[in-house]
Amino acid sequence: MTTTTTNAGNGTTSGQLHAKGAELRLQGVRKSFGDSVAVHGVDLDLRPGEFLTMLGPSGSGKTTTLNMIAGFLEPDSGVVTLSGKDITHTPPHKRDIGMVFQNYALFPHLSALKNVMFPLQMRGVDKKSARRRAELALEMVELSHLAKRLPKQLSGGQQQRVALARAFVFEPGLLLMDEPLGALDKRLRETMQVEIMRVCREVGSTVVYVTHDQDEALTMSDRIAVYNHGYVEQLDTAEGLYERPTTTFVAGFIGDSSMLSCQVRPGGDVVGSGWHTAASARDMEPGKATLVLRPESVTVRADGTGVGGCSVQATVSDVFYLGSHVKYLLRTEAGETVQAHVPRSEAPTPFARGASVVAAWKPEAGIVLAE
Amino acid sequence: MTSPASAVRRAPLRAVSGGWLLALPALVFLAVLFLWPLLKMGQESLTDGFSTYSDVLSSTVYRRVFWTTAATAGLVTSICLLIGFPYAYVMYRSSRTTRTLLLAVVLLPFWSSLLVRSFAWIALLQDSGLINQTLTGVGILDEPLPLIRTQLGVLVGMVHIMLPYMVLPLFATMLRIDDRLLLAATSLGASPWRRFVRVFAPLSAAGIFAGALLVFTISLGFYITPALLGGPRQTMIGEVIADEVQQFALPTASALGMVLLAGTMILLGIVVTALSRAKERTA
Amino acid sequence: MRTVPARWLALRAVAVLVGLFLIVPTLMVVPMSFNGSSTLGVLNGDWTTRWYSDLFGDPRWRAAAANSLKIALGTTALSLLLGTLAAWGLSKGTRFGELIRGASLAPVVIPPVILGVGMYTVLLRWELTGSLTGLVLAHTVLALPFVIVSVSASFAQLDPVYERAAMSLGANGFQRFVRVVVPLVAPGVVAGGLFAFVTSWDEIVVAIFLTDASTRTLPVEMWIQMRTQVTPTLAALGTALFALSTVALLAMQLLRRDES
Numbered sequence: 001m002t003t004t005t006t007n008a009g010n011g012t013t014s015g016q017l018h019a020k021g022a023e024l025r026l027q028g029v030r031k032s033f034g035d036s037v038a039v040h041g042v043d044l045d046l047r048p049g050e051f052l053t054m055l056g057p058s059g060s061g062k063t064t065t066l067n068m069i070a071g072f073l074e075p076d077s078g079v080v081t082l083s084g085k086d087i088t089h090t091p092p093h094k095r096d097i098g099m100v101f102q103n104y105a106l107f108p109h110l111s112a113l114k115n116v117m118f119p120l121q122m123r124g125v126d127k128k129s130a131r132r133r134a135e136l137a138l139e140m141v142e143l144s145h146l147a148k149r150l151p152k153q154l155s156g157g158q159q160q161r162v163a164l165a166r167a168f169v170f171e172p173g174l175l176l177m178d179e180p181l182g183a184l185d186k187r188l189r190e191t192m193q194v195e196i197m198r199v200c201r202e203v204g205s206t207v208v209y210v211t212h213d214q215d216e217a218l219t220m221s222d223r224i225a226v227y228n229h230g231y232v233e234q235l236d237t238a239e240g241l242y243e244r245p246t247t248t249f250v251a252g253f254i255g256d257s258s259m260l261s262c263q264v265r266p267g268g269d270v271v272g273s274g275w276h277t278a279a280s281a282r283d284m285e286p287g288k289a290t291l292v293l294r295p296e297s298v299t300v301r302a303d304g305t306g307v308g309g310c311s312v313q314a315t316v317s318d319v320f321y322l323g324s325h326v327k328y329l330l331r332t333e334a335g336e337t338v339q340a341h342v343p344r345s346e347a348p349t350p351f352a353r354g355a356s357v358v359a360a361w362k363p364e365a366g367i368v369l370a371e
Numbered sequence: 372m373t374s375p376a377s378a379v380r381r382a383p384l385r386a387v388s389g390g391w392l393l394a395l396p397a398l399v400f401l402a403v404l405f406l407w408p409l410l411k412m413g414q415e416s417l418t419d420g421f422s423t424y425s426d427v428l429s430s431t432v433y434r435r436v437f438w439t440t441a442a443t444a445g446l447v448t449s450i451c452l453l454i455g456f457p458y459a460y461v462m463y464r465s466s467r468t469t470r471t472l473l474l475a476v477v478l479l480p481f482w483s484s485l486l487v488r489s490f491a492w493i494a495l496l497q498d499s500g501l502i503n504q505t506l507t508g509v510g511i512l513d514e515p516l517p518l519i520r521t522q523l524g525v526l527v528g529m530v531h532i533m534l535p536y537m538v539l540p541l542f543a544t545m546l547r548i549d550d551r552l553l554l555a556a557t558s559l560g561a562s563p564w565r566r567f568v569r570v571f572a573p574l575s576a577a578g579i580f581a582g583a584l585l586v587f588t589i590s591l592g593f594y595i596t597p598a599l600l601g602g603p604r605q606t607m608i609g610e611v612i613a614d615e616v617q618q619f620a621l622p623t624a625s626a627l628g629m630v631l632l633a634g635t636m637i638l639l640g641i642v643v644t645a646l647s648r649a650k651e652r653t654a
Numbered sequence: 655m656r657t658v659p660a661r662w663l664a665l666r667a668v669a670v671l672v673g674l675f676l677i678v679p680t681l682m683v684v685p686m687s688f689n690g691s692s693t694l695g696v697l698n699g700d701w702t703t704r705w706y707s708d709l710f711g712d713p714r715w716r717a718a719a720a721n722s723l724k725i726a727l728g729t730t731a732l733s734l735l736l737g738t739l740a741a742w743g744l745s746k747g748t749r750f751g752e753l754i755r756g757a758s759l760a761p762v763v764i765p766p767v768i769l770g771v772g773m774y775t776v777l778l779r780w781e782l783t784g785s786l787t788g789l790v791l792a793h794t795v796l797a798l799p800f801v802i803v804s805v806s807a808s809f810a811q812l813d814p815v816y817e818r819a820a821m822s823l824g825a826n827g828f829q830r831f832v833r834v835v836v837p838l839v840a841p842g843v844v845a846g847g848l849f850a851f852v853t854s855w856d857e858i859v860v861a862i863f864l865t866d867a868s869t870r871t872l873p874v875e876m877w878i879q880m881r882t883q884v885t886p887t888l889a890a891l892g893t894a895l896f897a898l899s900t901v902a903l904l905a906m907q908l909l910r911r912d913e914s
Binding site: 392393394398401405407408411412415454455458460462464473476477480482483484485487488489491492494497500531534589595598609612616621624632639 | 661662665666668669672673675676677679680682683686693694696697735736737739740742743744745746747750751754757758760761763764765766767768769770771772773774775776791792794795798802852855856858859862863873876877880881884888889892895896899900902903
């Protein structure tokens, strides 16, 4: 509490609001409701000022994790520490964590300004400086001109901005956001993504952001925790998740991909139906596996001549012209689907539906994942 | 299968536990000023052992009062049902605006003081009242009709007060009737009358039952209206209890009160059970 | 098919008659209160406000009105305090919630005569009969269920996310209640307050048992007067009471509209 108050003093003089990004650590945090386990032991480690997104389908445990960080739920086991302090059993109002709720939860009886002043007044800040800082926060989200409006007189995007200002005005070390853009239409969502990133960077808080929208996660985050069935499947940067998915769920959830089933042979050879690569999975145990191919690493040719890497015979089952590139859906002889994105420059005369082709890729572009 | 997301919503949040503590002041208050008085009344009725009860229950005077009370409540209930059902039915079948108007007509007297309404009936029904004045004035009658201090006066006054308690549950039940059932009955060849008798009336049975028992139960405890609009022959148990208290015969008053309380509780028990059964059936 | 509209018309006629039966007698009090005839129920040609000046000029009525007002305000305050807290607690879903709710509603279904006797027995012992305090306590028992029902309805509509938001913004339990919960359930609280006020203001049976000559309320004074003779002054009083209830009912309807 005292740290933020001092921070606040500095912020006001410099005409900006600044928080000292907090370090957040979750160790073996677990939560179940009756018989169903919502979150299996989750470990997370956030650097000060980091923007982490929890991404996953609904019911995968990300919101439950968020509620445990906020203090609305108590974990069955495990420890939550914030800047080195154990807060596992601290009640929510003593945690100094800013939160933006799904549908904003702006107090309907208070104006935008009064909403933003609320957390300051709860901390005993006198009315005058609370007002000044709230005005500053509204300025940062470019809403000063609507300060006197009640929430119901504001549009969805404007309410979103007020909710954001209210969450960071007391300069918390950690900001939590629970699908904050879920209620907005697509265009507004994209504008707000940029806005939220800008404001978070200005304020400097550590951010935990929950969404089920992968584009949002890829755009905004330093790192992404992909949730599935109460587990964190993978925690990595956007690039890492895309280039090096460690599970087929992550591969399928982040970006487009084709999945071909295959066998890893002793020695590392990978054999699929109609294709194989030599010694590309040397460090894997022999057995059933899946080959993940990103569509842009697949090329489409009329025949197999001059193909250096791997290839499989296929038929074009659908062609889509997407401006910059052509998207093919190919069907292998084994009945598996391969997706390919070919730049227009490389495919001046695209193949037609039904054409017999060869799909080719470099061995290092294929990601082999054990079942 | 329960998804964790819905479980979060059901899961009690830490900071909102202990809600019963907030209800505690109200509960203590009711225990001291509601439950305790009733227990004290029970104790008071036993001051002279059970003899008060045997006196009360064997006395011809009180027996007559018990009978008058039950008969009056029964008559009020029948009249309320007779005129309340068509009213609720018209409400149910009317357009939105008419419905609101009809509802307001039921609610307005519901809100005005019982005493004022009994007063209005005195002004209308007494020998020098508006009705008798008008009737004698135009020469239809030579002598005023005995309207007040009669069974008629009590019934009119009580029906006026109890009618909303009949109409509201009836209307609520009718609203829950699925329109498609009535359409189905028509398509199966039922005439409007048969549709009403065979489909609509049975489906409103729960409301009829609830309304009737409610009206009957509340009527049993009436005091003000029969005292003002009835004569000595219309004395109901509520008046007797009040008189006994005024004569400081607390044990007798308490014993009579216990008898009335027992009757009320039994009837209410039946209403509550029947209503929860009806709810289960429709749910 | 011609018989169907005829039946419907007959039904509507019945409804209209019942409707008139419900409102006309109460409304008849209004012209009676302005009529010059000193015999109640006779309407002659001249109109006057004499009965109102009689009513407001009589110290007996004024004293009764003052008693009624004090008791009704006391009842409103006490039942709002107890009822709002209870409704808040019940809204959090406690284990015995249904039982507590049922128990708190019991006073509505018990005949007022019985409550009168019971409370008389107890308050007599505490030497609170014939006191305003005693009547405030008794009326609070009667008003509490209405407050709990009305405020509970508001709480049922209160999204718990607001309390959670306030919590995340640093508000402790007391701050949440005062700054967030109370403003949001205010319409229900005001409606409950109106209910409580009207319940006490109109209450007669328990008041008959618990008042003495110096603490008589308006209904008790009216009741005593009515048992001897009905005068046009009573019609004026009736009209005033009726007007008050109507205002309360309208206020409540407006609150409901606001809420939805």
